[in-house]
Amino acid sequence: MSCPIPGEVRPLAEDDPALQLRQILNEEGEADAGAVAALGLGRQELLRLYRGMLLIRVMDERLMSLQRQGRIGFYGEARGQEATIIGTAAALGERDYIVPALREAGAAIFRGLPLRLYIAQILGNANDVCKGHQMPCHPGTRAARYVTMSSCVGTQLPHATGMAYAMRLTGDEAIVVGYLGDGATAQADFHVALNFAGVWRVPVVFVCQNNQWAISTPVTLQSAAPTLAHRAVAYGMPWARVDGNDVLACYAVMREARMRALAGGGPTFIEALTYRMGAHSSSDDPSRYRDESVTEAWRSKDPLRRVERLLERMGILDAAGVAALRASLDDEVRETVAAEEQVGPPPLRSLVEDVFHAVPPHLEEQLAELLPLSRQPVGARTHG
């Protein structure tokens, strides 16, 4: 199949200029007007990108503090990674699918997962689509085409490849995005997924959020290759390295990869270089293992501030507008949490549902044995 959007499989020398991170919006929030215009994003769309990023930031702050108060059991932030998440998700079409890793919930909401359902999932209450079956921060939605994640690092990637095969077979004009962290590149499933995708030339884009840490393990202990993008070369697929804190560049590389995939040009691997600004999760304490002055230094690369400067310069949103938007998103999160906290736990029966298509007799029996002793449904058990 010939592809109008060539994806060169470049060999990689360490000084290959292509290894430079793609950037459109620099750390000062400056961008070449032509480069921005070339993206074809209107004022409303730019604002929407910013709103999606800001919602992640606001949610992370609010939900982390609820976790510390013991009101939710667990939380994993994406602080510092908002540009990669929203920039790549924004380049997708409605029929495209997301197969997420750990930190892309903001993309699910951006694509239409109602905030209240996300919060319900975090609380594991009776409104939760997955009925309290999974721990917090594991959303999934068919409507927004965001596959319910597993905690297992790397297992999702072959699914992304397989789904892309199915899309092509059924003639669907869509692609799959498989997200992963830098740590996941060490898993066998990562290599399997890229190898199959390369051989099959299916419409899948792998987006590696290289936040440089896997819990306490630095990316330098995951791979001896100079960059993670080097992996793509071995699997015969085009790749790109992008400033993961630049939402416009993330959008741009994803859009190119998507168009190539739709045109039959096969898979792409994107390495988005960013930094995990927070702890791995609410269970973690990074001061035990990393130099937090490096984290501080990354604050100057903050992905939100850059967009704020751009929006201000373009006359789309000024500082007061930013503050107002932040306050309204924060209210929305707080009100949603308050409402969802009133909702009790899922009914006892939810324990045996969705194990199979129908509840089999032995599970009915096991449920019946629980009933005389159950604390349920006596209202919500507090979380944590």
Added chain:
Amino acid sequence: MPVWNIIQAVNDALRVEMRRDPRVVVMGEDVGKFGGVFRATSGLQEEFGVERVFDTPLSEGGIIGTAIGMALYGLRPVPEIQFADFIFPAFDQIVNELAKFRYRSGGEYPCKVVIRTPYGGGIRGGHYHSQSPEAYFAHTPGLKVVIPSNPYDAKGLLIAAIRDEDPVLFLEPKRVYRAARGEVPEGDYTVPLGQAKVVREGQGVTVLCYGAMVHTVMEAVDKQGAAEYDPEVIDLRTLVPLDTEAVLGSVRKTGRVVIVYEAPKTCGYGAELAALIAEKALLHLEAPIARVAGLDTPFPYTLELEYLPSPERIARAIANTARF
């Protein structure tokens, strides 16, 4: 004697063995500088250096596969799998390689690896941070499976496991990692593999359990009225090889048995215990064998306390079995 929790006891066992035996190395995700997400390997890298205590890339298959290679050459690796739920990428290496190397080589290539991994529910971890996969491994010939319930046993069993000549899966009950505290001797001692322990002597009903469930059973006995039935509570400590005499001796004495485990009921380790008792002590039984186990479902998040065997469910089973 210091009073320690299970994490401290595990940490000390590793330290004792690493000081004694230069073949012992500790490897896994985040076990080095960080000392493990549960801190079980804390301070080891400082003492023994990065060559003997090291962070690996994020790959369980890689961790166990390379540990096997080290063992083939004569080291005694003690890899950590961060959560037992994540052991499955290494399942092939464990089941087809680690467990079978001695057999397939006629003893030319024994393969001495001790895999440590926290397991079990009750920490609000949902189904990928709560599973109890012991039955898969107990079903695998060539592997020993050890599960301590308290700090004294954790240290003594782990040292014994490292000194044993066979591969061992050492499952640590993370629900009681910090809650179970007790006196732990300093320095060197072992608790032999394959010996169960009577936690409470009794004449009425034999209660078989291991890991965190030992504590839940004792709560049923002490706080839910099950003491009335004079149960004999046995902590198996080692699932493979099983102390069959301890199990059968108690069942012959009481004629009644309740088996408690938190893994899904069907084909769980308790099914093997029930079969063993039916084969070897059926005529001593005065009541049906009862099992109190997890449900045959994935491990839930919100309703985990409903899923797990509770003191109430255990007390009810003990009462029903005693009164049968």
